[in-house]
Structure formats: C-alpha cells, structure tokens
Amino acid sequence: GDVGQLFSIDESLKELAQLADTAGLKVVGSTYQKLASPNPRTYIGSGKVAEIKSAIHALGIETVIFDDELSAGQLRNLEKSFGGDVRVCDRTALILDIFNQRAATHEASLQVALAQMEYQLPRLTKMWTHLERQAGGQVKGMGEKQIEVDKRILRTQIGVLRKELESVRMHRKQYRSRRFSVPVPVVSLVGYTNAGKSTLLNQLTGAEVLAEDRLFATLDPTTRRVQMKNGNEFLLTDTVGFIQKLPTMLVAAFRATLEEISESSLLVHVVDISHPLAEQQIEAVDKVLSELDVSSIPKLMVWNKVDKVSDPQHIRLEAEKRGDVVCVSALSGDGLDEFCNAVQGKLKDSMVWVEALIP
Numbered sequence: 001g002d003v004g005q006l007f008s009i010d011e012s013l014k015e016l017a018q019l020a021d022t023a024g025l026k027v028v029g030s031t032y033q034k035l036a037s038p039n040p041r042t043y044i045g046s047g048k049v050a051e052i053k054s055a056i057h058a059l060g061i062e063t064v065i066f067d068d069e070l071s072a073g074q075l076r077n078l079e080k081s082f083g084g085d086v087r088v089c090d091r092t093a094l095i096l097d098i099f100n101q102r103a104a105t106h107e108a109s110l111q112v113a114l115a116q117m118e119y120q121l122p123r124l125t126k127m128w129t130h131l132e133r134q135a136g137g138q139v140k141g142m143g144e145k146q147i148e149v150d151k152r153i154l155r156t157q158i159g160v161l162r163k164e165l166e167s168v169r170m171h172r173k174q175y176r177s178r179r180f181s182v183p184v185p186v187v188s189l190v191g192y193t194n195a196g197k198s199t200l201l202n203q204l205t206g207a208e209v210l211a212e213d214r215l216f217a218t219l220d221p222t223t224r225r226v227q228m229k230n231g232n233e234f235l236l237t238d239t240v241g242f243i244q245k246l247p248t249m250l251v252a253a254f255r256a257t258l259e260e261i262s263e264s265s266l267l268v269h270v271v272d273i274s275h276p277l278a279e280q281q282i283e284a285v286d287k288v289l290s291e292l293d294v295s296s297i298p299k300l301m302v303w304n305k306v307d308k309v310s311d312p313q314h315i316r317l318e319a320e321k322r323g324d325v326v327c328v329s330a331l332s333g334d335g336l337d338e339f340c341n342a343v344q345g346k347l348k349d350s351m352v353w354v355e356a357l358i359p
C-alpha cells in the first residue's frame with residue numbers, strides 16, 4: 001500500500017498487530033507484497049492469495065486483516081477465495097471494532113456509530129449490484145433503486161446522529177462550566193496510545209484506570225484528582241490516544257474527543273521516548289494541537305519510559321537542551337516528583353495570567 005512515505009511497512013504492520021491484539025485477536029503472522037498498483041479485484045496478486053490461503057488451512061486462521069482500505073468488491077472476492085468462514089477486514093473496520101468495544105460514554109458511542117455509517121455509505125453500491133447479479137439479472141434496476149433507498153436512509157440516519165452529537169456536546173459544555181466554577185486547575189494528558197498516559201495517571205492518583213499494553217486503553221476522557229505533597233491539587237484528564245496511521249475518515253470523529261482540552265489550564269504531552277519514531281510522533285501531536293484552539297494554554301512535555309532507553313544520560317541531556325521537558329518512568333515512578341513540581345511551576349505561571357485577567 002501507500003505506507004512507504006512516513007512510516008515503514010514494518011512499523012505499520014507492527015501497529016496493525018497491536019490494534020488486532022487490542023481487538024482481542026491473536027496474531028499468528030504477517031506478510032506483505034510489493035506491487036506497482038493494487039489488484040482491483042483482490043488487492044493482492046493471485047499468488048499471494050494462494051499463499052495466504054494455504055496458511056489459513058495450515059494454521060487455522062479465522063481473520064485476515066489488510067493494512068489499507070479495501071473496497072466492498074475486494075472484501076467479497078477475498079472472502080470467496082479464502083473460504084466461507086474466514087473473515088476479511090481492513091484497518092478502518094478493525095479500528096471501528098475497537099472503538100465500538102471501548103466506547104464508554106454516550107458521546108463516544110455516537111461518534112463511533114457515525115463513523116461506521118460513513119464507512120458503510122460508499123460500500124452499499126457494490127453490495128447491491130452483487131445481489132442483482134446473483135438473482136440472474138431478472139431484477140435488473142431493482143438493485144439500483146434499492147441502493148438509492150438505502151443510501152437515503154443511511155444519510156438521514158447520519159444527519160440525525162450529527163444533531164444528537166451536537167446536543168450531547170452542548171450538555172457536556174454546561175457540565176464543564178459547572179466543573180470550572182471550582183477553582184481547581186485542570187491538566188490534560190495528550191500523546192500517542194501506548195505512550196503511558198494511563199500508567200502515569202494511575203501512578204499519580206492510584207485511580208483504577210485501565211492500563212494495559214493495548215491501543216485505545218483510554219477512549220474517553222477520564223478525570224482524576226491529584227493531590228501533591230504540599231497539599232495543592234489539580235484535576236488530571238486522560239484523552240484518547242493518537243495512532244500512526246489513523247484512517248482519514250476517523251480523524252474528525254476522534255479529533256472531536258480532543259475538543260475538551262481547549263479548557264485545560266495545562267497540556268501535558270506524554271511521549272514514549274523509547275519508541276523509534278518518537279520524534280515523528282511528537283511532530284504529529286504538535287501538528288494536531290496547533291490546529292485546535294489551544295495555543296494560549298501552557299504546555300509541558302514528558303519523556304516517558306526512560307527506563308527502556310539504552311542511553312538515559314543522553315536523553316536527559318537532550319531534554320535539558322530542549323527545555324520544558326521532564327524525564328520520567330511512569331512504570332517505576334522515577335521522576336514523578338519532578339513532574340509534579342514542573343506541573344506546579346507551569347500552573348503558577350498560568351494562575352498569574354488568570355489573576356491578571358480578573359479586574
């Protein structure tokens with residue numbers, strides 16, 4: 001596929017395997033093929049289809065996941081080639097599955113449902129022409145009409161969902177403004193999934209937030225109260241994590257979950273500094289943040305998993321050079337006092353701002 005530009009095929013497939021794991025699947029292997037252009041019927045070439053088919057029989061494989069989006073026709077042809085019981089899906093459908101499993105709030109559920117319908121809409125056409133062909137052409141034209149009817153129904157449902165989502169968001173805003181009448185600063189954690197955001201949250205608060213080596217362990221914003229040694233406190237909010245190759249159609253839905261951070265007192269950008277693509281991930285997060293209305297909010301970067309890097313001394317020097325970076329190990333608790341002090345310092349700066357604004 002077209003993954004060669006920013007992320008290597010290996011990195012992309014590794015992330016896909018993590019996603020599959022998150023969805024509760026056991027990954028037994030992966031393969032890829034270099035083609036000038038994807039096969040319009042089966043995405044991969046016929047040789048590769050045969051190779052995967054024999055692996056399916058040898059290993060008892062139940063699901064085959066493709067890293068790029070497949071058309072409805074390709075999905076159907078692949079399922080036919082692999083045999084009846086094998087489920088074929090693409091990255092987008094897999095992510096939608098995970099979002100569906102993890103959607104804990106009404107708002108998240110609505111967003112997932114919306115994305116699922118938008119995913120289905122362009123795939124309706126081929127499904128119906130397929131049925132038409134199965135019926136031996138006797139119902140010619142019927143399929144076409146049915147597509148139009150179905151598309152209209154789906155578009156109406158999409159419209160209804162959009163409205164409902166808007167109203168849910170309005171109510172959340174009201175809830176938020178009530179929360180903000182309490183003079184406790186809100187600190188939001190942002191960053192890639194697996195960066196260690198929930199581990200950090202747990203270490204700081206002892207709250208029971210799902211932390212596991214899985215993507216999207218934290219789909220919905222989760223807020224906890226952190227009490228520092230000096231008695232001061234702040235609210236710490238976890239946000240949905242980024243992924244390297246988020247399908248375009250899911251971007252809007254999941255950027256919406258980040259809207260809440262525009263009302264924070266401080267943004268903490270958590271980075272897995274042991275990750276080979278840490279630098280690219282930092283840039284990607286910064287890019288999204290620059291597109292949200294958060295430029296006036298102070299920021300602090302946390303380089304997490306320093307226990308995992310080969311040369312921690314070098315990392316600490318880099319962090320010092322860069323400034324506004326705290327090195328921690330959320331797992332061992334190393335550096336968490338420094339982290340709290342840095343948060344305190346940043347919040348003090350922003351409190352001065354708040355006081356200056358109040359006449």
Ligand code: GDP
Nearest residue numbers: 193194195196197198199212213305329330331
């Ligand atoms: P999130 O998706 O950003 O919330 O990440 P999690 O908190 O779920 O962490 C993802 C994985 O990284 C888990 O397996 C954690 O145990 C692991 N992890 C988190 N922090 C550290 C750390 O400081 N060091 C190491 N070695 N692993 C960590």
